[in-house]
Amino acid sequence: MSDGNGTRAGSTRPTGAADRHYDAIVVGAGFAGLYALHRLRADGLRVRVLEAADSVGGTWLFNRYPGARCDIESIEYSYSFSPELQQEWNWSEVLPGQPEIEAYLNFVADRLDLRRDIQFDTRVVEMSFDEADSTWTVRTEAGERFTAPFVVAATGILSAPLDPGIPGLDTFGGTVLFSSRYPREGFDLAGRRVAVIGTGSTGVQIIPVVAEQAEHLYVLQRSAAYTLPSPARPYEPGELDELKANYDDIRAAQLVAHVGAARTSAFSVFMNMGGFPPLKTATREEQLRAIEENGVRGALYWSDVLSDPEAGELATALYGEAVALIVRDPRTAAGLTPAYPFGCKRPIIDVGYYETFNRDNVTLVDLRQGAIEEITPTGIRTGQGHHEVDVILFATGFDALTGALTRIDVRGRDGVVLGDVWRDEGPVAYLGLGVAGFPNLFLIQGPGSPSAASNYLATMEYQIRWIADCVAHLRGGGHQTIETLPEAQSEWIDGVQALVAGSVLLHPKCDSWYNGANVPGKKRMYTTYVAGVPEFHKQCDQVVASGYSGFKIS
Numbered sequence: 001m002s003d004g005n006g007t008r009a010g011s012t013r014p015t016g017a018a019d020r021h022y023d024a025i026v027v028g029a030g031f032a033g034l035y036a037l038h039r040l041r042a043d044g045l046r047v048r049v050l051e052a053a054d055s056v057g058g059t060w061l062f063n064r065y066p067g068a069r070c071d072i073e074s075i076e077y078s079y080s081f082s083p084e085l086q087q088e089w090n091w092s093e094v095l096p097g098q099p100e101i102e103a104y105l106n107f108v109a110d111r112l113d114l115r116r117d118i119q120f121d122t123r124v125v126e127m128s129f130d131e132a133d134s135t136w137t138v139r140t141e142a143g144e145r146f147t148a149p150f151v152v153a154a155t156g157i158l159s160a161p162l163d164p165g166i167p168g169l170d171t172f173g174g175t176v177l178f179s180s181r182y183p184r185e186g187f188d189l190a191g192r193r194v195a196v197i198g199t200g201s202t203g204v205q206i207i208p209v210v211a212e213q214a215e216h217l218y219v220l221q222r223s224a225a226y227t228l229p230s231p232a233r234p235y236e237p238g239e240l241d242e243l244k245a246n247y248d249d250i251r252a253a254q255l256v257a258h259v260g261a262a263r264t265s266a267f268s269v270f271m272n273m274g275g276f277p278p279l280k281t282a283t284r285e286e287q288l289r290a291i292e293e294n295g296v297r298g299a300l301y302w303s304d305v306l307s308d309p310e311a312g313e314l315a316t317a318l319y320g321e322a323v324a325l326i327v328r329d330p331r332t333a334a335g336l337t338p339a340y341p342f343g344c345k346r347p348i349i350d351v352g353y354y355e356t357f358n359r360d361n362v363t364l365v366d367l368r369q370g371a372i373e374e375i376t377p378t379g380i381r382t383g384q385g386h387h388e389v390d391v392i393l394f395a396t397g398f399d400a401l402t403g404a405l406t407r408i409d410v411r412g413r414d415g416v417v418l419g420d421v422w423r424d425e426g427p428v429a430y431l432g433l434g435v436a437g438f439p440n441l442f443l444i445q446g447p448g449s450p451s452a453a454s455n456y457l458a459t460m461e462y463q464i465r466w467i468a469d470c471v472a473h474l475r476g477g478g479h480q481t482i483e484t485l486p487e488a489q490s491e492w493i494d495g496v497q498a499l500v501a502g503s504v505l506l507h508p509k510c511d512s513w514y515n516g517a518n519v520p521g522k523k524r525m526y527t528t529y530v531a532g533v534p535e536f537h538k539q540c541d542q543v544v545a546s547g548y549s550g551f552k553i554s
């Protein structure tokens, strides 16, 4: 068993070129990489996992900031492929915190004896496809080379942190922390003046916890969040045992659930939308009663809020009134009211977020009233003045979905660079699994998959099974390569985009990692599949049933 924290003994490093040829290379040892290793190894392949960190966990290893917690229920945000793992691991909370998830992944790595095939402290910097022998060569930062016919990029969808790009950062005399690489030993914020920059899911989790520790907390907010109270709680005594006794039913329900999670999650908190009649026809008294009785939730649950832009605007105003019922200072309450429509960003759930702004040691700096200009040796200068701080904690997000792979020099047929393809065409892929021009390179939750609109685990496990079956099919039939056809890729991505045409997800005021607008220079495009996880699985199954239609097998 693991303590979930330390470096574990990794595999030995190969010594010669012959040792470095594998049947498959998996990049990354997070949830996806661990399962890919287990599954492909079970199918008889020699597999090597290359992992930049010194331990397993991926996104859940790095994002160890105060308050880090999953927003999907633990018993659904966990591997479903092994009844033994399901029964042996005991979750303590409905929505698990980061330490518990990290400990779980260490438990899985030990239980399945995965570490012997994982090489830690190994950052992949280049992958190139050799057409002559249909082999990928994978090069690491230390200059090692590995070869294999197949590569599984289990590199994560939220694993490439954004550089906030604020001038003067290197002149700051205090401590700079990043939520996405928070110190493993923690950081004592007591007696310090702290600035948190960013109010997405991460910032909203961090802020209430840091407020309790810091002498003073400045929240530098560029966009206000829509966030609803989290149902996080410990499991009651005996509750988990009962759930485990019904695990088959839980997994069956998950399989047919639109987002790949049938129980408590950020999605379920928001999906009870429509509990009220249309907002546009509600009387003023009905509107006020809704927020008095239901808090911020009461501003959003009307049946027309997502479908009718006018109702959406009314809901935003009502949301501001609901915030003002919690936050005592009217200026702060106004600052916490979003200026973009509800529904276009990832749903956020929180523990005591708005209440935090009633504390004497918390100040909201609404950057809409004056943006950040520079970081100075003693603090942060905004259009509203200078804020003296000892610690700056960035929660500024990720180059999501594609960033982890564009930071590697990935070269396919004719030396074409994946980063160039995604820069020019936008984030394209077929079924979120393959990109035209990159044979035998499998993505996990790539563009065009349900990724951000789903329980990551549900689609990830399905995709790894799909990939393993595909590799077995190729090897069994004496085939060397599988490659996405460009026309299938275009058709798939067009279909993915058609699903959201006219929806709030494409609203021009909606800048988020969902559509790439949070990354300077990235093509703005919404490529998350929203027709649901079950439909996605069906589509992928059909592709197999029709002889891998949309792919060329050679």
Ligand code: NA7
Pocket (backbone or CB within 6 Å): 158, 164, 165, 166, 197, 198, 199, 200, 201, 202, 203, 220, 221, 222, 223, 346, 372, 395, 396, 397, 398, 511, 512, 513, 518
């Ligand atoms: P998000 O959701 O991308 O949030 C990043 C936040 O940081 C957001 O409030 C940004 O404001 C803000 N930001 C980014 N750059 C800056 C600069 N330069 N100055 C000020 N503020 C900035 O990332 P999270 O880590 O919170 O969440 C990512 C996902 O992880 C989440 O959706 C869950 O699925 C788990 P903006 O909104 O761009 O104006």
